[in-house]
Amino acid sequence: MQLSGNTIFITGATSGIGRGLAEALHRLGNQVIISGRxxxxxxxxxAANPGMQSIELDIASPESIKSVATWLMASHPKLNVLINNAGLMPFDNPGAVMDDAVSINILTTNLLGPIRMTSELIEHLKAQPAATIIHNTSVVAFMPIAGNAVYSAGKAALHSYTQSQRFALRDTPVKVVEIAPPWVNTDLIYKSGDPRAMPLDAYIEDTIRQLGTDEEEIIVDGIRELRNNPGAGEYTLIAGFNQMLVDDPIPVG
Structure with a gap:
């Protein structure tokens, strides 16, 4: 992906990875439009990034998505990069009664949101000389967390969808890229300061570097073993990973 001269729309960009990407890409000379609720x-x-623009978006609302997409195409006809970053990560327990409303909200936001947002903009992106769709999944797409079971399943589904979309767009000017972050110290749940979490600045720096290449999956070195895990014996590593979180949980607050 060319790292400058783009018109970029980022969902969920008021904090964490979304804001980090928005500010880094803004500094590189792109027109960046951020969104959030x-x-x-x-x-x-x-205000902290003069020249950056914004628009309110509820990624869980099809009507809001359609309205924002219409505004984007009219106000920014050169829009050529979509970064689907918005998400939420509530805890759950698949070994007990699940809250159906919470599960639906997770999947509506984290899976249907990117699908719907991309669908509204896809023909516009295909009409550009070169365009990129970036889906933010997670290492938990390959290494599910038992205490965030629906979130993990939704990210695995988005990983699958990304690969299907990449194939479907193979003969178009649109490139499809997946960012799969590790545990990054953001406020997605809460900032724990846990040394196992990758510092946000380091994650953004490495991700931007990789976005400037032809890579289709942006994976930091620290999680390559986990990315390569799926296979006949994958549960052994998954169980060990989750037991580590049980034995040494993320500190709250």
């Missing part, structure tokens, strides 16, 4: 946070980010 809370105007006050959008205003805070754009």
């Amino acid at each position: 809370r105007k006050a946070l959008l205003d805070e980010v754009t």
Whole structure:
């Protein structure tokens, strides 16, 4: 992906990885448009980054997605990069009664949101000389966390969808890229300061570097073993990983 001269739309960009990517790409000379549900946070980010633009978006609402896509295509006809980053990560317990409303909200936000957002913009992107769709999945697409079971399953589904979409768009100007972050110290759940979490700045720096290549999957070195794990014996590593979290849990607060 060319790292400058793009018009880029990023969902869920008021904090964490989304904001980090938005600010890094803004500094590289791209027109960046960020989105999120809370105007006050959008205003805070754009004030800190003159020239960046924003629009309110509820990624769980098909109507909001359609309205924002219509505005984007009219206001930014050169839009050529979509970064589907918005997401939420509530805890759950698949060994007990599951809260159906919470599960639906996770999948609507984390899986249907990117599918719907991309669908609304796909013909516009295909009409550009060169375009990129970036889906933010997670290492948990390959190494599920038992305490975030629906989140993990949704990220695995988005990983699968990304590969199907990449094939479907193989003869178009649209490249499909997957970013699969490790455990990064952000406020997706809460900032724990846990030494096992990758610092946000380091993650953004390495991700931007890889985005400037022809890589289709952006995987930091620390999780390559986990990415390569799926296979007949994958449960052994998955169980060991989850037992580590049980024995040495993420500190709250």
